[in-house]
Structures are given as structure tokens and as C-alpha cells.
Amino acid sequence: MTALLTMKNLRGGYGDSDILFDLSIEVAKGEIVAIVGPNGAGKSTAMKSIFGLLDIRAGSIAIGETDITGWAPNRIVKAGICYVPQVKNIFSEMTVHENFEMGAFLRKGDYSAALDRVYNLFPDLRTKQKATAGRLSGGQRQMVAMGRALMLDPQVLLLDEPTAGLSPKYMEQIFQISRDVRDSGVAILLVEQHAKQALAFADRGYVLAAGRNRHEGPASELLADRHIAEMFLGG
Numbered sequence: 001m002t003a004l005l006t007m008k009n010l011r012g013g014y015g016d017s018d019i020l021f022d023l024s025i026e027v028a029k030g031e032i033v034a035i036v037g038p039n040g041a042g043k044s045t046a047m048k049s050i051f052g053l054l055d056i057r058a059g060s061i062a063i064g065e066t067d068i069t070g071w072a073p074n075r076i077v078k079a080g081i082c083y084v085p086q087v088k089n090i091f092s093e094m095t096v097h098e099n100f101e102m103g104a105f106l107r108k109g110d111y112s113a114a115l116d117r118v119y120n121l122f123p124d125l126r127t128k129q130k131a132t133a134g135r136l137s138g139g140q141r142q143m144v145a146m147g148r149a150l151m152l153d154p155q156v157l158l159l160d161e162p163t164a165g166l167s168p169k170y171m172e173q174i175f176q177i178s179r180d181v182r183d184s185g186v187a188i189l190l191v192e193q194h195a196k197q198a199l200a201f202a203d204r205g206y207v208l209a210a211g212r213n214r215h216e217g218p219a220s221e222l223l224a225d226r227h228i229a230e231m232f233l234g235g
């Protein structure tokens with residue numbers, strides 16, 4: 001596997017306290033990789049570390065051959081990584097269309113092709129272009145957040161708990177759209193509380209506990225492992 005995103009032996013945290021210890025994660029082009037694990041394992045922190053939101057004490061993060069360790073988020077975006085946080089991930093008072101336009105703010109020149117691609121991925125939103133984003137359903141708001149991030153044509157999309165609080169119907173829809181995004185050439189790394197469902201749809205997975213790697217491998221193998229299921233996936 002040739003990695004597109006490589007986190008190697010990362011140690012870091014917030015302020016003086018370390019949360020991640022010797023953590024290594026890889027994502028290849030054309031992959032959906034899920035990070036699962038117990039509450040407080042450091043899943044969201046791992047995601048934030050990739051996007052330059054953490055104090056990194058040791059280790060490295062690279063996209064392709066470019067070392068981005070310690071870079072600020074605006075530079076990381078330009079390097080090809082976009083991040084959809086779990087909360088506050090849309091401009092609630094703006095329309096769907098304006099959210100997508102905001103997503104394109106770093107692009108130079110015409111972004112109509114990117115807009116068209118995003119509306120093709122989220123056909124439900126094409127008919128809601130003028131709707132105020134904050135008044136949409138939870139699933140639709142998540143789609144706005146993903147679409148906004150995709151306006152920059154990232155190589156890697158980071159999704160922090162994209163299905164949190166969603167009905168099973170919307171969860172399945174978000175997973176299906178994520179597959180379409182992957183198939184369009186964007187690698188996806190996501191954090192999920194719904195560990196079993198996430199491993200059932202991802203290509204590979206990482207099980208984190210106490211800020212460390214515990215298990216990794218093809219998602220189907222992690223899901224089929226009884227020990228992992230009992231220890232980390234709720235039986």
C-alpha cells in the first residue's frame with residue numbers, strides 16, 4: 001500500500017497534557033479508513049492533530065512526500081486535506097449555496113465545475129440551494145458540511161463522527177455518499193462512534209485505546225474478530 005496520508009509515531013495533546021502516544025495511521029488513495037475505539041480514546045484528537053489543531057511533541061504527519069507536521073490549518077488545506085468537525089461545521093444563517101461558495105473561498109478563478117460535482121454528489125441539496133442551512137435536517141446539514149469541504153477538491157477528507165445523532169436512514173445515506181466520494185478519488189479518514197456500522201462500510205480500520213494503536217487491518221477482519229468485538233465494539 002502506498003500511503004497518501006501518513007501519521008508516524010505521533011505524541012501530542014492539549015497544552016501540557018499528552019493524549020496521543022506513539023500513534024501511527026495511514027490512508028491510501030481510494031480508501032475509506034475508520035478510526036474507532038472507546039469514549040475518550042483520542043479519536044477526535046487524532047483527527048485534529050492531522051489538521052494542525054494540536055500541540056505535537058514527537059512524530060510526523062505527511063501528505064505524499066510533504067511533511068506537514070506543525071503546519072497551520074490554512075496551509076494544510078492548501079496541501080490537500082479538508083476537515084469536517086463534528087459540530088459548528090456549517091454557516092447556519094447562510095443558504096446551502098452560500099455555504100458551498102464559502103467552501104470555495106481559497107480557490108482561484110471559476111469554481112462552477114466544483115459546484116456541479118458537489119451538487120451531483122448531493123442531489124437532495126440541488127433542490128434546496130436557497131434554503132437556510134441551519135434549518136435543514138441533521139442529515140442534510142452533514143451533507144452541506146461535507147459538500148463545503150469538497151469544494152476545495154481535497155486529496156483527503158477528514159470526517160469527525162459524520163453520522164452522530166442521525167437516523168439509520170441518514171447514516172446509510174452518508175456512508176453511501178462517502179463511498180461515492182472515495183470512488184471520485186478522494187481518500188477518507190473518519191472517526192465513528194457507531195463502530196460496527198463504520199467497520200462494515202470502511203475499507204480499513206484502526207482501533208484506538210488510551211491514545212495508542214490497539215488494532216488495525218482490513219475493516220472486515222476487525223469486525224469479524226470476536227476479541228475485538230467484545231473489547232471494543234460492544235460485543
Ligand SMILES: Nc1ncnc2c1ncn2[C@@H]1O[C@H](COP(=O)(O)OP(=O)(O)OP(=O)(O)O)[C@@H](O)[C@H]1O
Nearest residue numbers: 014019037038039040041042043044045046191193
Ligand atoms: N480541547 C481540549 N482540551 C483539553 N483536553 C481535551 C480537549 N479535547 C479533548 N480533550 C481530552 O482528550 C481526551 C481524548 O478526547 P477525544 O475527544 O479525542 O476522544 P474520542 O475518542 O474522540 O472520544 P469520544 O468518542 O467520546 O468523542 C479526553 O480525555 C478529553 O477530555
